[in-house]
Amino acid sequence: MELNKKIDEMKEELIKATQEVIKIKSIEEEGKPGMPFGEGVAKALDKALEISKSLGFKTYKEEEGYYGYVEYGEGEDYVAVLGHMDVVPEGDNWIHPPYGAEIHDDKMFGRGTLDDKGPIMAALFGLKAIKELNMPLSKKVRIIFGTNEETGSGEMHIYNKKEKAPVAGFTPDAMYPVINAEKGIRRFHVVKPLKPCNCGLAIKSIKGGIRPNMVPDKCEVVIATKDGESIVNAVKEFAAKTGYNMNAEIVNGDVVVKSFGVSAHGSMPELGKNAVMYAMEFLGTIAKGTCGLADYINFFNKNVGSETEGTSLGIACEDKPSGKLSLNVGVADFNEEVADLWIDMRYPVTMKGDEIMNKLSERFAECGAKIERIDADEPLYYPEDGELVKTLLKVYNEQTGEEAKAYGIGGGTYAKELPNIVGFGPIFPGKPDLDHQANEYIEIGDLIMNAKIYAHTLYELAK
Structure with a gap:
């Protein structure tokens, strides 16, 4: 010794x-x-x-x-x-x-x-x-x-x-x-072009997260609306109902909604609290129109929601050496013209990454979104x-x-x-x-x- x-x-x-x-x-x-x-x-x-x-x-x-x-x-x-x-x-x-x-x-x-x-x-x-x-x-x-x-x-x-x-x-x-x-890793952008919204609720931006391999602990949404007070109240009610850490205020005529989570490593998203997912879940309660962004928010909540294993997307899988697939929505960067999500997905060592990505491409295509700029690390x-x-x-x-x-x-x-x-x-x-x-x-x-x-x-x- x-x-x-x-x-x-x-x-x-x-x-x-x-x-x-x-x-x-x-x-x-x-x-x-x-x-x-x-x-x-x-x-x-x-x-x-x-x-x-x-x-x-x-x-x-x-x-x-x-x-x-x-x-x-x-x-x-x-x-x-x-x-x-x-x-x-x-x-x-x-x-x-x-x-x-x-x-x-x-x-x-x-x-x-x-x-x-x-x-x-x-x-x-x-x-x-x-x-x-x-x-x-x-x-x-x-x-x-x-x-x-x-x-x-x-x-x-x-x-x-x-x-x-x-x-x-x-x-x-x-x-x-x-x-x-x-596990193998795929980091990729899910991009959906947006058209002007005519449903009376204009979401000007959704921004949250720093890196795809970090669970985002903050997200900010800016909404242009004629009835700001009702949205502020809706945020308060939603936060009280869900227990999420969220608030809202009117700034220069727009409503600024902020959600707060807990960061964690992207390889273990289940250990964190995803502020982007919180924001999307709230927006699903007020985005009732049929515009492209409202449709996308509802698609996200139905197919991703708060899940970290890809179950609703149809990609959940696991093996003995490395365990379950994980999915982390690491960055959201939406404006009035494009919705961009940056996602970190990690898959078991005995699975094929390209096959999983093909399934994801098919699923996101259902709402008019495309997967772009893929970074790949093999198992x-x-x-x-x-x-x-x-x-x-x-x-x-x-x-x-x-x-x-x-x-x-x-x-x-x-x-x-x-x-x-x-x-x-x-x-x-x-x-x-x-x-x-x-x-x-x-x-x-x-x-x-x-x-x-x-x-x-x-x-x-x-x-």
Whole structure:
């Protein structure tokens, strides 16, 4: 257990390094020369490489700034840890500054503490412990700092063109014990052209959500009407009846309706409360005409409603390795000319994504909507009896004293972007999954435990 002792000795250094990267707001912005995903992401990458260099590692930064990595050891083959320095927007309702990296009650708060800056720092210090102890390796170890996981993983397309694939590895972008199955993902826009409405109720806009892979926690509807007070009262009655958090007021002659939900990761929409769905359900109570938008709202409520498994759309399915299909209406962007929904759908590893998309296209065509701009991630599946999964489980069980088994999730970890790796931590069983949520934090004890598990795992894979 010399590795664990060494990591305990580096505890304060690991905490400080993690705070340094958390304090950098690294959401995607407009690209600049050498900063393809904006200045904040570039600063976070540079800080990670600066910390790595201060620990005595050889570092590399891709010439256009798409990614960087640390390398240690010798040999043709390498074992990889793939983490990302970009984060989703912080959103509202934080009790501590989202980029403060403040520690309260042995918890470090901040966007990226769990997803993914804290865990990748833990892996870096795990490798540092191996280096300090001069433990013999037969393969190189490479810790890769990605920059675009949250909005497309464009940097990994560059990486895979330029770099050799690892022989084994993991991404600390999921949960423990081992994620060996990840659902396929389709992200797509459902677009319906609209004509002027003559039913006496003109919905000027519906806007909610930030990303398709986040359950929207806010939605705003602007309605032009001659009887604003009746709509304000209708919202109050609807909110009282349903228990939804909604309000309305008259602003410059229009009625502004606001609905509020609870955000959650798009892979588990059932854990959130979808503010767009709340707004559409309310609008269905007042959109009684036969115009294109009213028809579409009613179609949505009948075929999607508040469902997260696609039952009424006819696409619900499940399998043993990865579970049920999930559907998240992540962004609504309606105006008087077009209705645009941005949807995140995740399907079981044994199902065919194209067949499901064909069913969806046929269903939405019934109301004159089309599916456009599809982003596709294929499913990932590594058998439980394979060497990679067995090795990771062995280390996890030895370090935790558990008898855990691999399992499948809703997909979307970084493991899909690089061959021969799976999701491995950082969230322990029973601990809250705060990815993409307000008040994201990592317990200091879990940060240190991650470093220990990752140190032993890297040694086992590369020894």
